[in-house]
Amino acid sequence: MLDAYPPDPHLHSPVAADVERRRILNVVLADFGYDPALLDGGPLDLDRVLTIIRAAGGALVDWSDEGIAALLEVTTNNLAAVRAFTPDRFHGDLLFFSATLTRPELLQTVDTWLPYVDGRIDNRDIACRHERMMRPDAITEIGPILADHLATLARRPALTRAALPVRPAPPTTAGSGLLPAPAPAGGASY
Incomplete structure (x- = not known):
């Protein structure tokens, strides 16, 4: 696994909208080599981020405004997905x-x-x-x-398959075609 972590309640807890927006902008700026301190004291909006990027140059300077806006939206969605995810227990090294x-x-x-x-x-x-x-x-x-x-x-x-741990089948709506049918009795589901 490459430097990936389960949700941290301190980093991924729900917060006020302005705090979350600052968190997202900090992540994006820092991940692309910009100093998040450049946001201090200024508004937390796309225009401010674009001004910082255009003035500082760097990795995102050639991106379109729409591309940067999309990057912020994807980051927002990814952080929401992380908050909603709880990893299962992994049985292995x-x-x-x-x-x-x-x-x-x-x-x-x-x-x-x-x-x-x-x-x-x-x-x-x-x-x-x-x-x-x-x-x-x-x-x-x-x-x-x-x-x-x-x-x-x-x-x-x-x-052998028999030596692998059995994982319960996910909930299913029989016949819906949305989820797999339950595993046969005594069979393993992976």
């Missing part, structure tokens, strides 16, 4: 890659996964920011670790 150069005020640690993982968590620190985990310099470091891990797994005896 987790290979985790932590981005160690992420802003400290947003830093969660791999330990936030402890309530959700039954197995061992093998954390590997990668000296990059979260949004740069898929860049060539980080992948050059991640690739060999992942290849070695997969090779180790390949040498282990294979699990």
